[in-house]
Amino acid sequence: MSIGVVRTRSLEREGIRSDRVRWNLSAAVLYEEAVRRDEGVIAAGGPLACLTGQHTGRSPNDKFIVRESASEAHIAWGNVNRPMTEAHFETLHADLLTALAGKELFVPDCYAGADPAYRLPIRVITEYAWHSLFARHMFIADPVAPSETTHVPEFTVVSIPSFKADPGRHGTNGATVIAVHLAKKLVLIGGTSYAGEIKKSVFSILNYLLPLQGVLSMHCSANIGAGGDTALFFGLSGTGKTTLSSDPDRLLIGDDEHGWSDRGVFNF
Numbered sequence: 001m002s003i004g005v006v007r008t009r010s011l012e013r014e015g016i017r018s019d020r021v022r023w024n025l026s027a028a029v030l031y032e033e034a035v036r037r038d039e040g041v042i043a044a045g046g047p048l049a050c051l052t053g054q055h056t057g058r059s060p061n062d063k064f065i066v067r068e069s070a071s072e073a074h075i076a077w078g079n080v081n082r083p084m085t086e087a088h089f090e091t092l093h094a095d096l097l098t099a100l101a102g103k104e105l106f107v108p109d110c111y112a113g114a115d116p117a118y119r120l121p122i123r124v125i126t127e128y129a130w131h132s133l134f135a136r137h138m139f140i141a142d143p144v145a146p147s148e149t150t151h152v153p154e155f156t157v158v159s160i161p162s163f164k165a166d167p168g169r170h171g172t173n174g175a176t177v178i179a180v181h182l183a184k185k186l187v188l189i190g191g192t193s194y195a196g197e198i199k200k201s202v203f204s205i206l207n208y209l210l211p212l213q214g215v216l217s218m219h220c221s222a223n224i225g226a227g228g229d230t231a232l233f234f235g236l237s238g239t240g241k242t243t244l245s246s247d248p249d250r251l252l253i254g255d256d257e258h259g260w261s262d263r264g265v266f267n268f
Contacts, residue, residue, distance in 0.1 A: 088171035106132035
């Protein structure tokens with residue numbers, strides 16, 4: 001049996017039939033797997049460099065939220081939040097499950113949200129080792145080796161770049177799709193190798209859930225001074241949030257997405 005393969009666990013909960021599931025691999029093993037599978041190369045100094053193909057950034061025009069009764073009243077529908085019908089999502093989901101049969105998959109179980117009072121248990125299912133490595137670094141790893149009993153994900157993200165959506169069958173604009181079903185607590189990503197779609201999908205879920213719990217969700221960086229004073233830096237991507245918050249005299253809370261609750265400011 002190869003390192004990291006745990007045959008006593010399965011993805012039956014997610015409807016995926018495969019005995020080639022790699023659970024909660026360490027960063028070192030995922031790094032080696034990505035190189036072995038020719039997903040990336042080792043750059044000078046040791047970082048893993050991966051190409052994302054035609055998508056070098058997010059595809060906002062290909063992101064959809066399923067319009068269903070439990071969540072539709074809380075969503076501002078329009079160009080940013082594009083609706084997908086439940087029927088189209090069900091067809092997309094079924095076709096994706098068929099494509100995953102027998103495929104080797106990587107699964108990290110982790111959390112989004114640094115505050116234990118608001119953290120969200122998530123599961124990320126990917127076909128690329130480097131996407132799993134990305135998720136492992138982006139989100140918070142369980143301090144104890146997760147198992148089927150200790151980690152019960154509330155949301156699952158399935159990212160399969162090799163799967164191409166069909167506009168006629170799935171109601172998409174093209175072969176790329178990011179579909180979020182809030183009631184089913186499921187995100188389906190296909191047709192893009194850009195790992196940032198995994199990150200942004202989870203952030204979008206938190207942006208939906210947290211305000212309903214009285215927590216302000218913010219696209220900002222944040223740091224804190226010795227006296228407990230927190231500073232927030234708002235701005236669009238690329239406008240300097242990370243640079244401004246990286247103050248040598250203050251502790252960094254985070255450089256991108258945060259929540260502000262009665263308990264304080266916390267990194268997503």
